[in-house]
Amino acid sequence: MTEVNIQVWAVDALGALAHETRLAVFRMLVTAGPDGMIAGTIAESAKVPPSTMSHHLATLERAGLVQSERESRLIHYRADYEGMSRLLTFLMKDCCQGAPDMCADIFASISCNG
Amino acid sequence: MTEVNIQVWAVDALGALAHETRLAVFRMLVTAGPDGMIAGTIAESAKVPPSTMSHHLATLERAGLVQSERESRLIHYRADYEGMSRLLTFLMKDCCQGAPDMCADIFASISCNG
DNA sequence: ACCATAATTCCAGAAATTTCGAAATATTGG
């Protein structure tokens, strides 16, 4: 993926997360782990009509941040860790160049333990 | 900042970056370093009218991603590394819990050297 | 005081996003 294209994609991904409901859903899915959640349950948890949630989930999926898989009548949605990783890496790349200390700070503040 | 409030802020910050021009400008400012850039130069570089750019810069500043400072007739804009750090940390927190391996992958792929 | 420069704010039209009920599609069970 060329530099210009990844930036176009990043705008989409950021836009997908730039919405109260969608960000909440995405975080929920990340926390839910690899099994993900059923579409209906997601809508119920977020207190929005199924139709509305369907649009939001489609937006997240188009942006490559979630994946869906049908299992009989239910549709499972799970976070796409690779997409998220790509986004975070993209955002950090420039920061690490412009502000060498910043990445270190972030690494320290997270340390992958919470 | 409470959990719910940081998420509200995060939506704003993500929305600020979810625009082709604004993302390009933000990355430019990060790369430019602590001295930042003059408003007019930014508009010129991005090939948008000063008025339009002023709106975009205000959006980024409201979101806490850039800072401005007047120096005589010129206004310097610089990336707000603390804001960016807060956003990246926020996004990573959930990921590190839901996908313990993911943060490690990101750390490896960056390693703060480019 | 006046003029020139730099940038913002005002304004309003254009474009995109958000919302959700109703209708359509997909799947299973009887």
Next chain:
DNA sequence: CCAATATTTCGAAATTTCTGGAATTATGGT
């Protein structure tokens, strides 16, 4: 095949965002 359930797609109104010319504010030089 028919009914029930899960979800998406359609459609259209409401809201928000984006854009940029014109007017305004701020600063410095002569």
